[in-house]
Amino acid sequence: MADTATRYTTSATNGKIPDLPPKHQNGASVDNSTEEDPWCNASNPHQLHFEDITSAAFKVKNGILVTPCMKSHLSELTGMEIFLKKDFLQYTGSFKERGASYALLMLPEEQKRKGVISASLGNHALALCYHGKRLNIPVTVVMPIVAPIMKIQSCQQLGANVVVQGHDMGEAKQIAMRLSKERGLVYINGYDHPHIMAGQGTLGLEVVEQVANIDAIIVPVGGGGLIAGVALAIKTLHPNVKVIGVESERCASFTAAIKAGKPVPVPIQSTLADGLAVPMVGYNAFITAAPLIDKLVVVKEEWIAMAILRLVELEKCVVEGAGASGLAAILAGHLDEFKGKRVVIPLCGGNIDTTILGRCLERGLAVDGRLLKFTVTVSDRPGGIAELTKLLSSMGVSIKDIIHERAWITSDIFSVQVKVVCETRDVKHGKQLMKALSENYTNVHFDENVFYGEIPSPLNENGNGVSAGKH
Numbered sequence: 001m002a003d004t005a006t007r008y009t010t011s012a013t014n015g016k017i018p019d020l021p022p023k024h025q026n027g028a029s030v031d032n033s034t035e036e037d038p039w040c041n042a043s044n045p046h047q048l049h050f051e052d053i054t055s056a057a058f059k060v061k062n063g064i065l066v067t068p069c070m071k072s073h074l075s076e077l078t079g080m081e082i083f084l085k086k087d088f089l090q091y092t093g094s095f096k097e098r099g100a101s102y103a104l105l106m107l108p109e110e111q112k113r114k115g116v117i118s119a120s121l122g123n124h125a126l127a128l129c130y131h132g133k134r135l136n137i138p139v140t141v142v143m144p145i146v147a148p149i150m151k152i153q154s155c156q157q158l159g160a161n162v163v164v165q166g167h168d169m170g171e172a173k174q175i176a177m178r179l180s181k182e183r184g185l186v187y188i189n190g191y192d193h194p195h196i197m198a199g200q201g202t203l204g205l206e207v208v209e210q211v212a213n214i215d216a217i218i219v220p221v222g223g224g225g226l227i228a229g230v231a232l233a234i235k236t237l238h239p240n241v242k243v244i245g246v247e248s249e250r251c252a253s254f255t256a257a258i259k260a261g262k263p264v265p266v267p268i269q270s271t272l273a274d275g276l277a278v279p280m281v282g283y284n285a286f287i288t289a290a291p292l293i294d295k296l297v298v299v300k301e302e303w304i305a306m307a308i309l310r311l312v313e314l315e316k317c318v319v320e321g322a323g324a325s326g327l328a329a330i331l332a333g334h335l336d337e338f339k340g341k342r343v344v345i346p347l348c349g350g351n352i353d354t355t356i357l358g359r360c361l362e363r364g365l366a367v368d369g370r371l372l373k374f375t376v377t378v379s380d381r382p383g384g385i386a387e388l389t390k391l392l393s394s395m396g397v398s399i400k401d402i403i404h405e406r407a408w409i410t411s412d413i414f415s416v417q418v419k420v421v422c423e424t425r426d427v428k429h430g431k432q433l434m435k436a437l438s439e440n441y442t443n444v445h446f447d448e449n450v451f452y453g454e455i456p457s458p459l460n461e462n463g464n465g466v467s468a469g470k471h
Ligand SMILES: Cc1ncc(COP(=O)(O)O)c(C=O)c1O
Pocket: 094, 123, 124, 190, 191, 220, 221, 222, 223, 224, 225, 226, 227, 275, 276, 278, 320, 322, 323, 348, 349, 350
C-alpha cells in the first residue's frame, strides 16, 4: 500500500490532476512497493473532471487527428441512424494516442528527459512509443512474451526500449513497476492514469461537435479509461445522451465491478476483442465512469466476428475485435431500444493481425449462415458424388472443401460419406440447401461448428447441430 505521504488527493489538488505524484528523494516518482502505482490507488481513487478533458483537447491538438465521424451504411441494416467515429485512422491505429500524447505532454521537464515506462500488449504501447519519439521522450515498454511479434517490432522500429518479459500482462506490469523504481521512470497505466483518461475524453468532445442530437454512444470497455473520459465529456455537455458500455463476455470486468461496488479481479479467457481483456478495471476509471453509464452489455465472440465482417463488407473498414464490439452489441440485439435513434459507435482500433482477420471473416461468414459444413451419405456407385455436386451447383452453392470416406462407414457397403464445406448467399439460401439435401438423401447432418467449434448458427436457434432427412 502507498503511505499517505506518497498519495495525492483530489481535495489537496482542488480537483485538478497533479503534475506528478510526490517524489522520493532520488526524484523518482514511484511508490514504495514494486507492485503499486501511485497514480492508481485503490484507497484514494481520482475522479476525473471535465476541465481535465478540455485541457487535454487543447494540448493534444497538434499530434492527434480529428478523425471523421460519418453516417454509416449500417443504418439500414440496424434500423438505427448510425454514425461511426473512425479513430482507427490515428497513426498507430487506435484512440490510445489521445491519452498517451497527453500523458507525455504533461510530464515535468525533468521527467521528460528521464522518460516513462508502461506494460502493454499492443495499442497503448504503440501509442506511447510513437508519441515518445515525436516528443523526444524516452519510452520503455514491457511486453509479455505473448504479445504479437508484429507489435513488438513496430515498437522497436519507433525507437522505444522494448523489454519482452513476463508470461502475461500481470507479470509484465510487475516488471515494469520494478524498472520504474530502479530507473526513475514514471509508470503510465494505459487506462487508469488520470492523464490517459482525460486524453481519451477528447474523443467524446469531438463527437458532440461532429454529430447533432445524439441519442446514444456505445463505448467498448477494457480497463475503463475510454468510457470514463468519453462519458464525462458527453454527459457534461449533453446529459440526455445515453452512454452504453460494451464488454466481451470473456472478460466482463466492469460488470463484475458494478456488482461488487468496486474493481475486482475476474478470470479472463482469450477473446477476439483482445484490447478489452483487462482482468480488473481501473480504480480511477471506475469511480469516474460508474455513475455516468446508463447500460452495460456483454457480447459473445460470434457477434464480434460478425461485426468485423460487416464493417469490412459494408464500410470498407478494417477494425479489430475491441473496436467492433459496439456494433456487435447492436447486431446481437442488446440495444433494440435505440431503433430509429441516432447512435454513435467509436471504431476505436484497427490493429488486427491479418491471419486473425481472415479467421474472423470466416467465422463471421459461418455465423451469417454463408459458410456451411455438412455430412451426407451418398451412393458409392459411379456418379453418386457427381449427383451431389450437380445438386449443389444447380442451387448456386459453391463448394470450398469436399472429402469422402469409405473405409469407416458402418451402415452400407455401397455408400460413401461425403463431408462438404460450402458457401451460400445467406441464411435463406442455406435453409433451401438443407431442404433440398433432406429431400434427396436419407442421411444428412449439418454442423454449425464449421471452423471453431463454438459458433451457434442462425440456421438453428438453439445453437445445436442440425440433422435433416430420413434416418
Ligand atoms: C481498440 C480498443 N478499444 C477499446 C479499448 C478499451 O479501452 P479501455 O481499456 O480504456 O477501457 C482498448 C484498450 O486497449 C482498445 O485497444
